[in-house]
Amino acid sequence: AVLGELEVSLSKASFTTWFRETFIHSFSNGVVVIGVPDAFHKEWLQNKYHEQILKTLNKLSPTKIKEVKYQIVTKKEFPLKPKPTPSPTVLKKETIEPSLNPFYTFHSFVVGPSNRLAHAAALSVAKAPGKIYNPLFIYGGAGLGKTHLLQAIGNAIKDEKRTLYATCEKFATEFVQALQNGTINHFKEKYRNIDLLLIDDIQFLVGKEGTKEEFFHTFNALYQENKQIVISSDRPPKALSALEDRLVSRFEGGMIADILPPDLETRIAILNQKKKEKNYEVSDEIIEFIAQRVQQNVRELEGALTRLVAMCQLSGEPPTLEKASQIITNSGTPARTRLTFKKIIEEVGRFYGLSFEDILAPKRDKSLAHPRQIVMYLLRHELNLSFPKIGRELKRDHTTVIHGCERIEKEIIQNQGLKQEILLLKSRLYNE
Known part of the structure; x- marks a missing residue:
């Protein structure tokens, strides 16, 4: 009944994704424990749907529900479902193009907050x-x-x-x-x-x-x-x-x-998985060192480890921090790249499909307002330029710059999409 009530109030996609594999695990003294399949479901239900679940339970329960808890339950503990009627044998469908990499699976994908x-x-x-x-x-x-x-x-x-x-x-x-x-x-x-x-x-x-x-x-x-x-x-x-x-x-x-670019813990997990897959003999200290230095790109992260192991195998010497540092320096993957006024404008322009000239042009086109304000925001926060300096560079009055920066600063708090947009732009700025 609870699931039915929730299904009515939620979109099909939300219900199927977050509630299909849940059930009421126990109910005692006004406390309901909901069984969930994994930590991600637990965190998501707690943060996004807790109030709605509590409200629905109290709507349907004859006694007051004081608290809702979420417990990860193994597949063996899940309530048994009726055995489905055997369906006709399904013939294997042929993949149209044999271009799928067999190593790209969900099992080999390291999950973290960024993805x-x-x-x-x-x-x-x-x-x-x-x-x-x-x-x-x-x-x-x-x-x-x-x-x-x-x-x-x-x-x-x-x-x-x-x-x-x-x-x-x-x-x-x-x-x-x-x-x-x-x-x-x-x-x-x-x-x-x-x-x-x-x-x-x-x-x-x-x-x-x-x-x-x-x-x-x-x-x-x-x-x-x-x-x-x-x-x-x-x-x-x-x-x-x-x-x-x-x-x-x-x-x-x-x-x-x-x-988004992975955090340190996820980068370490990615390197450890690569190490396990390839049977690399690399110390935890070196793994953490590489993870701290190569921050923006998983491909470069794994590449640094692969190059280190290859170099050591050719020389017959064990991996060391000195060799890891040498690999990262030679591969040109510093943690941060030096930003310039020109680079910020070019990258924002590329991101929104605009030219350098479009952003600096005097015309007041509505479609250009948002990208220009993003440029102002990044120049202010990433290069620490003063409002008058930004105004001179962009050929705008400094009050226009102040307004643009304040607008983005306010909107970024409420608009998750804009926040991710700016994070992605920063990632690209520092990753080139």
Whole structure:
């Protein structure tokens, strides 16, 4: 009854993701203990749905519920469900393209605060493709695990569903070739007669008018048939300003999840997993040293460890802190990169699909106001420039700069999307 009441008041996606595997574990002296499958569900229900759960329980219970607790329950402890009627044997579906990396699985993906939402959404899609979170849009900087998650979804369901993974660049190249060779019908059949489409780096559609049109129709054809679409990008949908509104609105109509640079604990966990997978003999001290020095990019993080081990194997010497420091210095992966006025404007412009000149132009275009205020905010907080100095550089009155910075500072407290946007921009600024 409680689950039924919650199902009515929540979206289908929210209910399926967070409540499907929960149950009332015990009830005594006004205290209800809810069984949950893992720590992530426990944390999410406590933080996001606690008040709603308590209110619903009191609405249905004849006695007052004073407290709700959440307890992680192993699968063995979960209440038994009726054994389902055996279904007809399902023939294995052939993956359309043999381009999935078998090592990119959910098991090998290290979960931390920076990627937990994206991981949970990807898992939900793999469990029920086409039913919730469609489309799923994952964004984040280079080398943070977007491709890993996309391919993990594909690897999880490729035996049951017709799966196709492709980079946006590959989609564009094949489309142009199909036009040239007169095989456009074959191209459409390939990309539309599937159950799961995984497209990596959708930002490369910018500037490709014909390809954008074809992708729009491909998206619609799959979506109308309830086929799952998963897309990755280096920026959120609203920052893809060079794409048409009709495409962006479709991306925003599903689930949007970001991946940020991992924190220290997650970086250490990533290196330890790599060490375990490859049987590397590297001390915890060296692992922590690398994790502290390489902060922004998982690909570079794993690469530093791989290069260290390779160098030591060639020289026949054991890994040391000195060698690790040498590897990181030679690979050019310092923890922080020096910022400049020009770099901030160029990166913000690239992020929003604008030129350096657009941001500095005197015209008062509404579409330019937000990116300009972001530039002001970053110049103030990352370079510690004074308001008059920023005004002179941007050819604006210093009161305009003050207003722009204050607006972003206030909005960032209330707008989680803007907060993630700025974190992603900072990641890219310091990672290049």
